[in-house]
Amino acid sequence: MSITMDKLDINKKGIVTKINSIGIMRRRLMDIGIVKGTTIECVLQSPSKNPKAYLIKGSIIALRNDDAKQIEVKPI
Amino acid sequence: MRVALAGNPNVGKSTVFNALTGMHQHTGNWIGKTVCNAKGYYTKDKTIEIYDLPGTYSLSSSSKEEEVARDFICFEKPDACIVVCDAVCLERNMNLLIQIMEITQNVTLCLNMIDEAQKKGIKINTKKLSETLGIPVIEVCAREKKGLDEIMQNIKTCRTKFKINYCEEIENAIDIVLPLIDDKIDINPKWLSLKLITKDESFKQSITKYYPNILKDKLLISKLEEARKYLYQCGILNDLNDIIVSTIIDKCKEITNQVIIENNETYNQRNRKIDKILTNKLTGIPIMIIGLMIIFWITIVGANYPSDMLFQFFSYLEQYITNFLNFIHMPTIIISLLVDGIYRVLYWVVSVMLPPMAIFFPIFTLLEDVGYLPRVSFTLDNTFRKCKACGKQSLTMAMGFGCNAVGVSGARIIDSPRERLIAILTNVFVPCNGRFPTIIMLLSMFSVGNSSILRAILLTIIVMCGIIMTFIISLILSKTLLKGEPSSFVLELPPYRKPIIIKTIIRSILDRTLTILSKAIKVSILAGIVIWLLANITIDNMSLLNKLAIILNDFGLLLGLDGAILVGFILGFPANEIVFPIIMMIYMNTITLTDLPSLENLKTLLISNGWTHVTAICMIIFSLFHYPCSTTCLTIKEETKSTKWAIIAFIIPTIIGILLCMIVNFII
Numbered sequence: 062m063s064i065t066m067d068k069l070d071i072n073k074k075g076i077v078t079k080i081n082s083i084g085i086m087r088r089r090l091m092d093i094g095i096v097k098g099t100t101i102e103c104v105l106q107s108p109s110k111n112p113k114a115y116l117i118k119g120s121i122i123a124l125r126n127d128d129a130k131q132i133e134v135k136p137i
Numbered sequence: 138m139r140v141a142l143a144g145n146p147n148v149g150k151s152t153v154f155n156a157l158t159g160m161h162q163h164t165g166n167w168i169g170k171t172v173c174n175a176k177g178y179y180t181k182d183k184t185i186e187i188y189d190l191p192g193t194y195s196l197s198s199s200s201k202e203e204e205v206a207r208d209f210i211c212f213e214k215p216d217a218c219i220v221v222c223d224a225v226c227l228e229r230n231m232n233l234l235i236q237i238m239e240i241t242q243n244v245t246l247c248l249n250m251i252d253e254a255q256k257k258g259i260k261i262n263t264k265k266l267s268e269t270l271g272i273p274v275i276e277v278c279a280r281e282k283k284g285l286d287e288i289m290q291n292i293k294t295c296r297t298k299f300k301i302n303y304c305e306e307i308e309n310a311i312d313i314v315l316p317l318i319d320d321k322i323d324i325n326p327k328w329l330s331l332k333l334i335t336k337d338e339s340f341k342q343s344i345t346k347y348y349p350n351i352l353k354d355k356l357l358i359s360k361l362e363e364a365r366k367y368l369y370q371c372g373i374l375n376d377l378n379d380i381i382v383s384t385i386i387d388k389c390k391e392i393t394n395q396v397i398i399e400n401n402e403t404y405n406q407r408n409r410k411i412d413k414i415l416t417n418k419l420t421g422i423p424i425m426i427i428g429l430m431i432i433f434w435i436t437i438v439g440a441n442y443p444s445d446m447l448f449q450f451f452s453y454l455e456q457y458i459t460n461f462l463n464f465i466h467m468p469t470i471i472i473s474l475l476v477d478g479i480y481r482v483l484y485w486v487v488s489v490m491l492p493p494m495a496i497f498f499p500i501f502t503l504l505e506d507v508g509y510l511p512r513v514s515f516t517l518d519n520t521f522r523k524c525k526a527c528g529k530q531s532l533t534m535a536m537g538f539g540c541n542a543v544g545v546s547g548a549r550i551i552d553s554p555r556e557r558l559i560a561i562l563t564n565v566f567v568p569c570n571g572r573f574p575t576i577i578m579l580l581s582m583f584s585v586g587n588s589s590i591l592r593a594i595l596l597t598i599i600v601m602c603g604i605i606m607t608f609i610i611s612l613i614l615s616k617t618l619l620k621g622e623p624s625s626f627v628l629e630l631p632p633y634r635k636p637i638i639i640k641t642i643i644r645s646i647l648d649r650t651l652t653i654l655s656k657a658i659k660v661s662i663l664a665g666i667v668i669w670l671l672a673n674i675t676i677d678n679m680s681l682l683n684k685l686a687i688i689l690n691d692f693g694l695l696l697g698l699d700g701a702i703l704v705g706f707i708l709g710f711p712a713n714e715i716v717f718p719i720i721m722m723i724y725m726n727t728i729t730l731t732d733l734p735s736l737e738n739l740k741t742l743l744i745s746n747g748w749t750h751v752t753a754i755c756m757i758i759f760s761l762f763h764y765p766c767s768t769t770c771l772t773i774k775e776e777t778k779s780t781k782w783a784i785i786a787f788i789i790p791t792i793i794g795i796l797l798c799m800i801v802n803f804i805i
Contacts, residue, residue, distance in 0.1 A: 119226030
């Protein structure tokens, strides 16, 4: 069962199954290592729960929920 | 020999650059981020030129920085390339490394932060890494200058044979184009073929600039079409870019898995805990505000003594300068212009401006070095998103505290042109260091009690008003002049790092001193002459300066101010620091900027000229909201490449200031 990445609870991990972003953002996400099969973990929420920060390949990357919504992950 | 220095953001690339060249490029992303290439010379061999490329994750064309870095490596033909990688997150860093190795063969890997990696339990088999990639891999700890000479010894020799193997279909497509790539072009032909097949518009523009004829070759174009058609038939043309990126990312993973021997938790528990506190709903924002307050308090208290000392020193010197000029028989009028005009403005500006800046800037640099500022961006992003602006705008705001001109050029870190303009137009709402002293002085005179803590609290409230105004105007701009939706952004929260405190402070103070002195000299010569002329040319026994004040008096009173204050703001256009001295000049009817009398005397002087609490409040409001100084206006014009936006940036805060002052004046 895949969910979108913004729905990933804090401290929960997921494996990327699909990226729906297009254009420059898609390329940017892939360049920081978000490709199919990457494990990501939601590690931090801002006060309003948007944006959230994710642990991706050893670094912490903050994404707005609108952007995270474009990424599908399978929780593990 | 020319060497390019490339690397991801936040990997200590600037530290490596500084260590190699002995230069003092600002580290950190918030002040004068490199979007163009900085150049320096290797300290031990001046024939080696080192180019600091902008920090990027990739060489695709998803941002200006990436284009600049790619074009340099591709077309400017550096003899060697050093790629700085963070040993702590090698896998992600490897993406850029491999992309660079696809273009050029002479690459050296500088594995920075090796000490940090060891502390985190990450062990890297550098020998194996070097064998797999076919390039020298040097362990470096740039902050302690370990391993740097080794890099430089290795850059000359390397010729790597490393290549990425794509899936069969892509390799076949490359083979269709490969024979037609002119071997005069000194770029890896395989990479170039693939790049041309992908139809990357920005790359196409760049290559046409350097090789105008390549894309006019009809045969090549037909072969490119053929390759694309073939990929289309294989059903992968649309996913071509994805497949290329994934192949590289997978390769990164494969290599890292082979060479990393031990890897405990990378985002360690301590960092996690600090982050939870700093970005928490309940604690995040209060900590930010209290932090700001503490910084202001340190600035207010700390700037007092050096300010006084500088004043005494300069006025002590003045007498000797006058004596000397008399001694060489300079005409009295010229002496008056030089000393009463230029010199006094200069030392006013320096004594008032320098100490707060010299305290304020290092503190902010330290906060950046520690890694706190990106957390501020993270915490505040939601509000910026609601204003349809970019979260990185909080970083340009932070720069604005130092100097609005720096904040304006710092807005380059924002990719979307619309959001960048918003950041530029609203930057003036955070008071820069030139305005702080005036506001602090007024607070000291007119606020109840004498405690510096109270002053810091009031100052924080004033600054918060500026920040709230930033949000309001950003939102209004997004709904009117700069309509649009917030764009996507990726913000890295780098790990907390122990700053090099003493070195940063010394460096920062020295840099500031030099910049401020040069700015002060420029400003003072101009402003000094104008003020001196206005004060010395008299009509009906009254100087032009006072005449001007009388003309503007009615309008000033409407704003809760008076004519003298308005003249101060107008003549203070080149530098906000001289606004207050000019006002006093008019009150005291002297012909030059006066010495700083004690606050008590100053208050008496102001009150005898009709000042009340309302005047002080209105003056603070107008200091916060009025046109940017001339330097900032020029920077806005340069950065936006349009006079129109500079004028808009001038008008918006001025109108707000006038309206607010009028309202306050009528209500109280």
